[in-house]
Amino acid sequence: MGPPAPTSRCILLVGPAEAAPRLDTILSADSWRCTCSETPSGVLRRLRFEQGIDLVVLTPDGSFDSYTELCREIKFDARTAFVSVIFVLPSDNAQRRAEVYGAGADDCIQLPASPEEILLRLSNALRAKRATDSLEDSTAVITSLATAIEGRDAYTHGHVERVSMYSVEIGKHIGVDNAGLAALKIGGIVHDIGKVSVPDSILNKPGKLSEVEMELVKRHPIIGYHILQPLRAFRDALSIVRWHHERPNGKGYPDGLEGDRLPLLPRIVAVADCLDALSTPRPYRPAVSPSECGEILSAAADKEDLDPSLVAALFDVLGKRAPTLVGMSTECTVDRWNDQGSSD
Secondary structure, three states: OOOOOOOOOEEEEEOOHHHOOOHHHHHHHOOOEEEEEOOOOOHHHHHHHOOOOOEEEEOOOOOHHHHHHHHHHHHHOOOOOOOEEEEEEOHHHHHHHHHHHHOOOOEEEEOOOOHHHHHHHHHHHHHHHHHHHHHHHHHHHHHHHHHHHHOOOHHHOOHHHHHHHHHHHHHHHHOOOHHHHHHHHHHHHHOOHHHHHOOHHHHOOOOOOOHHHHHHHHOHHHHHHHHHOOOHHHHHHHHHHHHOOOOOOOOOOOOOOOHHHOOHHHHHHHHHHHHHHHHOOEOOEOOOOHHHHHHHHHHHHHOOOOOHHHHHHHHHHHHHHOOOOOOOOOOOOHHHHHHOOOOO
16 A cells, blocks of 8 residues: 555544534545544654654543643654644633643644534644655754764764763753754754864864864864755754854854853853863874863853853763763863864
C-alpha cells in the first residue's frame, strides 16, 4: 500500500471518547481519517515514528496536566514541532484556556461548538500545517548541511550535537522559556554552518593558524548568519550563529559586543562551545582532562571571557548529569587554547 494521497487528512484524537462526545463522528462524516489514543501515554513516540498524522486533537479528562505536558513535548521536539495541536475543552474547563495556549497549543475549541465551527477550525489548522511543511523541509536540509560541514573535520565529530545538548541543559537550569530552549537546540546544531566557507586545509591544520588563516575562520559567524537570515525557521537562532564567539568583556568577534549588548542565548552557546572544544581532541592538541576543563572555564569566567553565571550553571548541570568528558591532558589553558589560533 502506498503513502496517503496528498489530499488525505489524518487526525490523532487523544483522550477518552466521553470527553468530547460525537467528535469522532463529526470528523469521519467530513472524510477525516481518525486514529485514537485513550491517554497521552506513548503519543509523542507515535508521532515520531508514524508518518502522515497532520493534527493532534487533545480532549483532556481529569488529568489535565498530562495533556498540557504532552503539548509542550510535541512543540519542543524538533521531529514533531510542526504538528498542529488543538485542545477541545468542555465548558467547565473554560478557565484553563490560557494554560493551554501557554503550553504551545495552536488552537483551543470551547464546547459546546457546532460541527461547522469545529470542522472549519480544524481545516484552518491543517492549512497552516501544510504551509509550514515546506518550512520543515528547509530546516531538515539546513541541519543536515550543518552536520555534513562538521564531518569535514574528523576531530569535531558530534560537536554540534553536544553543543546543542549542553546549551539546552544550561538553558533549562536557569529557566529559559520554551521558545528560547528551542532556539538553543537548533542554534547549537547550526552555529558553525558558516564554516562551509573555510577550506579543509585550515579546518584540519595540525599547527597554529597564520593570521590570514585565522581571519578566514573568523568570518564564519557572519557567513553563517547570512546563510540563515532569509529562512524564517532560523530567525530565533540568528543571534547564536552570529555572536557565539562574542565575549562579555568585548574581546570576541565578529562585532566586539560587550556587556549587556551581548544577548543571553549566544552567551549560553559560547559556554557550551568552549566546554566541548576543551574536552575533545583537536588537530593541534589532545583533549583536556575534566578537572582542568573546570579550572580553565573558571579562569575564563573570572576574566569575563565567558559569562560567570552561566559557567556556574554549567558546573551545576555537570554535577547533576555527570556527562562523560573524553581525553586527558595538562597541556592547555584558555589563553593557550586561544593563542593556538584554533578553528573552533
